[in-house]
Amino acid sequence: MSSVYLILPVVLPIVGGALTPLLHLSEKKRNLYLETLVLVTSALALLCVLRRPEEGVTMFHLTGNLDFALRLDGLGSMFTCLIATLWPLATLYAFEYMRHEKRTTSFFAFYTMTYGVTLGIAMAKNLVTMYLFYELLTLVSVYLVMHPMTRKALRASRVYLYYSIGGAAFAFFALVFVVIFGSTTDFIPGGVLDVGMIGGNTQMILVAYLLAFWGFGVKAAVFPFQGWLPRASVAPTPVTALLHAVAVVKSGAFAVMRLTYYCFNVEVLRGTWVHAAVMAIAMLSILYGSTMAVKETHFKRRLAFSTISNLSYILLGVSMMSPLGFLAGMSHMVFHAFMKIGSFFCAGAMLHQSGKKYIDELNGLAKKMPFVCFTFVIFALSLIGIPLFAGFISKWNIASAAMDTGSSYPFAYLAVGVLLYSALMTAVYMLTVAVRLWFPDQGYDRASNEGITDPNWEMKLPLGIFAAVVLFFGLCSEPLMQILRVIAAGGL
Numbered sequence: 001m002s003s004v005y006l007i008l009p010v011v012l013p014i015v016g017g018a019l020t021p022l023l024h025l026s027e028k029k030r031n032l033y034l035e036t037l038v039l040v041t042s043a044l045a046l047l048c049v050l051r052r053p054e055e056g057v058t059m060f061h062l063t064g065n066l067d068f069a070l071r072l073d074g075l076g077s078m079f080t081c082l083i084a085t086l087w088p089l090a091t092l093y094a095f096e097y098m099r100h101e102k103r104t105t106s107f108f109a110f111y112t113m114t115y116g117v118t119l120g121i122a123m124a125k126n127l128v129t130m131y132l133f134y135e136l137l138t139l140v141s142v143y144l145v146m147h148p149m150t151r152k153a154l155r156a157s158r159v160y161l162y163y164s165i166g167g168a169a170f171a172f173f174a175l176v177f178v179v180i181f182g183s184t185t186d187f188i189p190g191g192v193l194d195v196g197m198i199g200g201n202t203q204m205i206l207v208a209y210l211l212a213f214w215g216f217g218v219k220a221a222v223f224p225f226q227g228w229l230p231r232a233s234v235a236p237t238p239v240t241a242l243l244h245a246v247a248v249v250k251s252g253a254f255a256v257m258r259l260t261y262y263c264f265n266v267e268v269l270r271g272t273w274v275h276a277a278v279m280a281i282a283m284l285s286i287l288y289g290s291t292m293a294v295k296e297t298h299f300k301r302r303l304a305f306s307t308i309s310n311l312s313y314i315l316l317g318v319s320m321m322s323p324l325g326f327l328a329g330m331s332h333m334v335f336h337a338f339m340k341i342g343s344f345f346c347a348g349a350m351l352h353q354s355g356k357k358y359i360d361e362l363n364g365l366a367k368k369m370p371f372v373c374f375t376f377v378i379f380a381l382s383l384i385g386i387p388l389f390a391g392f393i394s395k396w397n398i399a400s401a402a403m404d405t406g407s408s409y410p411f412a413y414l415a416v417g418v419l420l421y422s423a424l425m426t427a428v429y430m431l432t433v434a435v436r437l438w439f440p441d442q443g444y445d446r447a448s449n450e451g452i453t454d455p456n457w458e459m460k461l462p463l464g465i466f467a468a469v470v471l472f473f474g475l476c477s478e479p480l481m482q483i484l485r486v487i488a489a490g491g492l
Helices: 004-024 029-050 074-097 102-123 127-146 151-181 203-215 228-234 237-245 248-263 273-295 299-319 322-354 371-383 392-408 410-438 459-473 476-486
Strands: 059-062 066-070
Touching: 004 059, 004 066, 004 102, 029 074, 029 102, 066 127, 074 102, 074 203, 074 248, 074 322, 074 476, 102 127, 102 248, 127 151, 127 273, 151 203, 151 228, 151 248, 203 248, 203 273, 228 410, 237 248, 237 322, 248 299, 248 322, 273 299, 273 410, 299 322, 299 392, 299 410, 322 371, 322 410, 322 476, 371 392, 371 410, 371 459, 392 410, 392 459, 410 476
Parallel strands: none
Antiparallel strands: 059 066
8 A cells, every 4th residue: 555645544634624614515414524524534544554554655844854754653553543433433423412502514624623633643653743743733622622612611722722832842842852862753662762872961861751741741631731621621522522532632642652662762761760750740640630530520520530540541551661561551542532432422412411510410310311321331330440341451451560560660569559549539430420320319309300311323323332342342352452562562
C-alpha cells in the first residue's frame, strides 16, 4: 500500500467537516453525509493499519531536519484502531442527543474535524508533527466546549484554552531538546537522545522531560493541571464523552507515551529524581481524582473526576519506564476508552431522556430506562476492576508493573497502595449511582420518573456495543495483550 494513502484519513474528515456548513443540507441529509464521511474515514484508517506501509509520507518540509510527516508504527496503529472504532458510534449517538440543540451544523463540523486531527496525532511520524496536530486539536475542540454559549460554557472554554496553551509551551521544551540532543525527531523505540551529546547536561534533560511530561499531560488532566476537565463537563455529552475517553485526554496520554519511550531514553530517566517525580505526579492525580469523585453530586462532573483518576492509571504505568509498565499503560488506555465513553453515554442518555443532572435525582430510573441502567452497571463494575470485566485486566497489569519495578526501585511499591485506595473510592462513587438506579429508597418520588423511557436505537446501539466489548475483553484479552507486548518490546 502506498504511504501517500496515510494522508487520506487525516485530511478527509478535516476538509469534509469544514465543508459541512457550506453544503446547506437538511438535517437528515447532513447526518447521512457525516456518518458516511466518518465511516469512510474509519475504513481508510483501518485499511492503513492492516496494510501498513513501511515508509512514511512527508506532507511538507519545514526547515532543517524538521518535516511534517505521517507514518504508522505499532503504537500509532493501536491508537488509530481505537479512534476509528469509537468515532462512528459516537457520531451516531450524537445525532439523537443533539437533535433539539441549536447550531448543530457548526457543532458537527468541528466534531468531525476533531476526528481528523486526532488521527493526525496517532499517525504522526515525528515529534514536530505530533506537536503541531496537538496544538490544532486545542483549536478545533475549544469550540465544542463553548458550544452551549452559556456563561459557564464560555468560562470553561477559556480555562481549557489557557491550560492547553500553557501545556503547549511546556511541551515545546521537549521539541527543542530533542532537536538539540537527539539524532532525529522521528519516533524510534528506545528513544532518540544521543547519550554522547548529553555529556554533563543530564540534569537539564531531566528538567526538560518533567516540563514536557506536564505539558503533554495537561490534556490528560494530570495533577496539578486537571482543573479544566471537570469544567468542560458543561459541554454536550457527545463532546464530554470524546474529551474524556478518546480525543483530548487520550491524545495527552498517547503523547506522554511517545515522549517517554520513543523520544527520551528511558535508560537515562530510570532511577533518577524525575522517575520518582512523574510516578508521584501520577499517584497524586489518582488520589485526587478518585477522592473528588466521591464528593461530587453532579453526575457528569463525578465522571469527569473519575477520568482524572483513570487517565493517571495510564500515566502511572508509563512512568514505570519498563516494557511491562508500557504494556499496562496501553491496555488501560484501550479498555478505559470503552468503559468511560460508555459511562458518559449512559449519563447523557439519562439527562437527554429525563433532564436529571444530579445523582440524588436518579432514584428508580432503572424501572423506566432498564437498558441504559444495565449497561451502566457493566461499565461501573469494569471501572472498579471486578474480575471478568476489562478493567480488571488493565488494573492487574498496572499493579504487576508496579511490583516488577519495585524490585529494583522500591518507591514503585507505593503505587499498589494507591491502586487499592482508588479501587475502593471507585466502588463508592460508581456503585452509589447504580444502587440508586436499581434499588431506590422507599418513598422516592415516583411521579418524577413518569413518561421517561429508554432512548432510541441511535443511542442504544453504541451503548450495547461498548458493553459487549468490555465483557469480551474481560474474558478474552490475551490476543490483544500479545499484540501490545510486541509493541512494548519495540516491535511492530
